Amino acid sequence: RLNWNHGISLASTNHFEAAEEALLLVEDGLYQREVCYTCWLVRCFIMNAKTEKAWDLYLDMEEPKDSFLLLQVIANDSYTCGNFLFAARAFGILGSVDPQPEYWEGK
Structure with missing residues (x-):
């Protein structure tokens, strides 16, 4: 539990390597x-x-609801970091599941 709490705390304060x-x-x-x-x-x-x-x-996620949330994180964070290949891939899947204009624009 200590590593879980410590890791989440570090990540939420943008200390991603230590997190x-x-x-x-x-x-x-x-x-x-x-x-x-x-x-x-x-x-x-x-x-x-x-x-x-x-x-x-x-790809290893089993719960569809959770994988959708994970795709949103991947799409947005990849875009923010300039990793547009993975951002486009994630936004493409999101757009095929839920045709929101934001997903199409992200792609």
């Missing part, structure tokens, strides 16, 4: 399956220029 390290030390499967944990880990991967790892986490 990634702390979050990867979380061993409890219950915490690892929480969408909050996964979203923060994905954000850390993207901010640390490891977007492919973030994408792999999305």
Whole structure:
């Protein structure tokens, strides 16, 4: 629990390298399956220029509702970091599931 709290705190204060390290030390499967944990880990991967790892986490998601949320994080954070390939990929999937104009514009 300490690594989970520490990692989330670091990530929320934009200390993404240290946050990634702390979050990867979380061993409890219950915490690892929480969408909050996964979203923060994905954000850390993207901010640390490891977007492919973030994408792999999305591909491993089993819950459709959670994978949609994860795609939103990937799309927006990848766009913010200038990783437009993954942003376009994520926005494209989001747009095919939910035809919102924002997803089309992001793509």
